Amino acid sequence: MQGPPAFGSAFLLAQLGAHATQRFAERVSDLGLTPPQTGLLRAIARRPGESQQVLAAELGTPPTRLVALVDGLEQQGLIERRRNPQDRRLYAVFLSDKGQETMAALAKAAAAHEDEMMAALSTEERATLRGLLGRVAADRDLTPGVHPGYRT
Amino acid sequence: MQGPPAFGSAFLLAQLGAHATQRFAERVSDLGLTPPQTGLLRAIARRPGESQQVLAAELGTPPTRLVALVDGLEQQGLIERRRNPQDRRLYAVFLSDKGQETMAALAKAAAAHEDEMMAALSTEERATLRGLLGRVAADRDLTPGVHPGYRT
DNA sequence: TATTGTTATACTCTATAACTATA
DNA sequence: TATAGTTATAGAGTATAACAATA
Numbered sequence: 111m112q113g114p115p116a117f118g119s120a121f122l123l124a125q126l127g128a129h130a131t132q133r134f135a136e137r138v139s140d141l142g143l144t145p146p147q148t149g150l151l152r153a154i155a156r157r158p159g160e161s162q163q164v165l166a167a168e169l170g171t172p173p174t175r176l177v178a179l180v181d182g183l184e185q186q187g188l189i190e191r192r193r194n195p196q197d198r199r200l201y202a203v204f205l206s207d208k209g210q211e212t213m214a215a216l217a218k219a220a221a222a223h224e225d226e227m228m229a230a231l232s233t234e235e236r237a238t239l240r241g242l243l244g245r246v247a248a249d250r251d252l253t254p255g256v257h258p259g260y261r262t
Numbered sequence: 263m264q265g266p267p268a269f270g271s272a273f274l275l276a277q278l279g280a281h282a283t284q285r286f287a288e289r290v291s292d293l294g295l296t297p298p299q300t301g302l303l304r305a306i307a308r309r310p311g312e313s314q315q316v317l318a319a320e321l322g323t324p325p326t327r328l329v330a331l332v333d334g335l336e337q338q339g340l341i342e343r344r345r346n347p348q349d350r351r352l353y354a355v356f357l358s359d360k361g362q363e364t365m366a367a368l369a370k371a372a373a374a375h376e377d378e379m380m381a382a383l384s385t386e387e388r389a390t391l392r393g394l395l396g397r398v399a400a401d402r403d404l405t406p407g408v409h410p411g412y413r414t
Numbered sequence: 415t416a417t418t419g420t421t422a423t424a425c426t427c428t429a430t431a432a433c434t435a436t437a
Numbered sequence: 438t439a440t441a442g443t444t445a446t447a448g449a450g451t452a453t454a455a456c457a458a459t460a
Contacts, residue, residue, distance in 0.1 A: 117407055118376035119388065120282050122395040127279010128410040129402055130272050146427095163441060172429060177443060199436045199441040224270040230401030235394060236271065242383060242391045243274040249382030250281055255269055258280040298450095315418065324452065329420060351418040351459045 130227055131259075137219045141212060142186060148216060149257050150179045151205075154189055155213050156255075159202040161194075170253075171260040188212050282379055283411075289371045293364060294338060300368055301409050302331050303357075306341060307365050308407075311354040313346075322405075323412040340364050 117125075135145050143151070153168055154160070162180060166173040180203065183189045188209035194200040205213065228236050252258065269277075287297050295303070305320050306312070314332060318325040332355065335341045340361035346352040357365065380388050404410065 118372065119392045119395055120286070120376045120379040121372070121407075121409075122392070122399055123275065123278045123379065124282045124286065125279070125404055125409055126275045126395060126399055126402070127277070127282065129404060130276045130279065132410060134272070134276065161441070173442075174430080174444085175428065197437070197441085201442075220270065220273070224272045227272040227275065227398065227402070230397045231394065238390065239394045239398075240271045240274070242387060242394075243271055243278060245382045246379065246391075247274055247278055250278070250379070252277055252281060255273075257273075257277055258284060313418075325419075326421085326453080327451065330450095349418085349460070353419075 126227075130223075133226065134220075134223050137223055138216065141215055141219070143212075143216075144182075145257070146259065147179055147182055149260065150176070151183060151188065151209065151213065151216070152255065154203050154205055154209075158204050161200045162203065163200075165203065169256060169260040175260075183209070278379075282375075285378065286372075286375050289375055290368065293367055293371070295364075295368075296334075297409070298411065299331055299334055301412065302328070303335060303340065303361065303365065303368070304407065306355055306357055306361075310356050313352045314355065315352075317355065321408060321412040327412075335361070 131145065138145065138148050149169065150165065153165055157164070157168065160168075162176050163173055166176045169176075180189065180191070184191060186208075187206055190204045190206050191201040192204060194202055228239075231239060247254075283297060290297065290300050301321065302317065305317055309316070309320065312320075314328050315325055318328045321328075332341065332343070336343060338360075339358055342356045342358055343353040344356065346354055380391075383391060399406075
């Protein structure tokens with residue numbers, strides 16, 4: 111009885127996580143976006159009008175890194191930087207109309223991605239998996255909706 | 263009724279996978295290893311005596327990348343390059359005694375890592391999760407034991 | 415001429431530190 | 438002097454292409 115070598119769930123999580131990230135990157139590249147940009151876009155959608163400092167803290171990334179990300183989204187016309195008249199050092203970052211549309215397209219891409227990744231499982235099994243993963247993520251103190259790729 | 267924003271399992275996999283990879287990297291850095299090096303070490307343990315070309319194909323990585331990885335493991339005395347007398351272009355790569363010991367230490371680190379990651383779940387729940395993840399990985403055609411970080 | 419392994423080079427991503435403009 | 442944002446610089450990691458040794 112020589113079974114296949116056993117890999118634990120932690121390894122499977124790493125393996126599947128890298129795979130999921132890669133497939134998602136392929137999907138959003140059709141929208142002209144990188145995964146970090148999509149994370150920032152969602153952060154801006156959640157908290158419109160925040161400064162870059164606040165967004166950086168929210169994502170757990172050095173503020174310098176945000177500059178290039180914000181630049182990229184702004185050049186595509188997805189977001190707007192507006193100077194704060196009371197304190198002209200700050201920007202307030204907002205989604206543009208086009209940015210709203212991209213958010214909708216992003217939601218469709220995420221749904222298709224979810225369906226592709228979960229193709230092997232029944233509806234009940236998907237719910238079970240979702241529940242277990244959610245509890246593990248909470249136990250590991252992961253911020254909901256924030257990918258650790260931003261953190262040091 | 264304004265529930266929290268719902269994230270799918272695909273996102274949770276990406277999030278947890280990045281987290282698991284990061285924590286595992288911290289653990290193996292105590293052994294002086296990087297995650298790619300541990301993957302190569304395990305590949306050599308599975309198939310001792312293979313050439314670097316074969317190992318590269320097994321991991322799905324460009325052969326040039328293997329050179330630096332093999333160099334690092336060799337300089338730490340974990341593996342040995344032996345020239346093949348029949349075809350002197352090839353090396354045959356083997357684990358040293360010290361490499362065997364490191365593999366044992368790696369197994370202990372992986373077990374501790376697994377335990378830490380699964381802390382939120384009962385024994386039955388862990389088995390359920392393992393089964394579901396294994397089926398998803400198989401459906402997505404992931405090679406057992408090979409992290410996609412090697413692939414292009 | 416083909417193949418194994420190597421080196422050289424370039425590119426991407428990210429972090430750290432120095433700078434500017436406002437306060 | 439302190440803070441928001443920016444730019445400059447450097448480092449890690451990886452891929453592509455050119456190369457040397459052997460077949």
